[in-house]
Amino acid sequence: MDNWLDDAEQRAWRSLAAVILKLPAELDQALQRDAGLSHIEYWVMALLSEAPHQRLQLSHLAAQANASLSRLSHVVTRLDRRGFVVRERAPDDGRATFAVLTDAGRVQVEAAAPGHVATVRALVFDGLSDQDVADLERLCASIAGRLDRGRPV
Amino acid sequence: MDNWLDDAEQRAWRSLAAVILKLPAELDQALQRDAGLSHIEYWVMALLSEAPHQRLQLSHLAAQANASLSRLSHVVTRLDRRGFVVRERAPDDGRATFAVLTDAGRVQVEAAAPGHVATVRALVFDGLSDQDVADLERLCASIAGRLDRGRPV
């Protein structure tokens, strides 16, 4: 094992691993409890609510939500069944599909937003200085960049 | 929404979210492909291999692996079925159970380790300076601390 992690890297890796294992679970739990939504369901609806005409093509939505197309398709199916989103075929390209947020979906996501933001703040940002936030963004962006390069979408 | 995230927090949150969504998926994929193990299965065996007499009580193992006891029990069952781990009742406390790494398990985890370390290095640490690594540890430890306080194990 010539290429082992040194001590500082070990510690950093354990801390990072704790975050990537626990944070998603906590977010999902809180959202599920407060709004009956999973984290991705919330995120997908939030992205749609910010998009022009509350609509986005599925592949673009998948990229923005950091999800595989297959996963996103399942999510949209679930949201569709609940009446929060509808599918629409694109008129100009027969392959493309749009997801469109319904009024009920917008109501739902707007109701969930304040609680979710509070959770994120409590779990992540409380206790971080402005400099910390900047560092966090720089480091995560660097790592995320390597993730995309390894498996380019 | 008086308590919204400001611009810098938004960006940091998006980057962090990308990491916590994609990194576990990549790690699992790489480990599954190279060694036929999931990330937790690997981690559980790695923790056992470092423990005295290659054994740990299930609840301690769960805490160290950042997993629920239920999840850990399922993982141990799978590893047991494959012959990598065995269960042992504690002699002094009839409730406690130990997981013990078998020889086959040790061979397996030692074979998987170099590739896994290389993956972690490629995805996380390549391109980070020593200072970055220190920052990463500090920030993640801070966040992880808040995660534990929110839902104390």
Added chain:
DNA sequence: GCATCGAGGTTGAAGCGTCAACCATCGGTA
């Protein structure tokens, strides 16, 4: 001794994500 409560652990059902196979459509090329 005996009830009671809590800690440690297991189990089965239900929900979610991945993977691979598949279908439809578009763009280019001959």
Added chain:
DNA sequence: TACCGATGGTTGACGCTTCAACCTCGATGC
């Protein structure tokens, strides 16, 4: 115009995680 590869998307089966119910054992009070 007819083919062919690439793009966009869907689906079903399988595996993993969670959740809730449950069981056993130890400690405590009486």
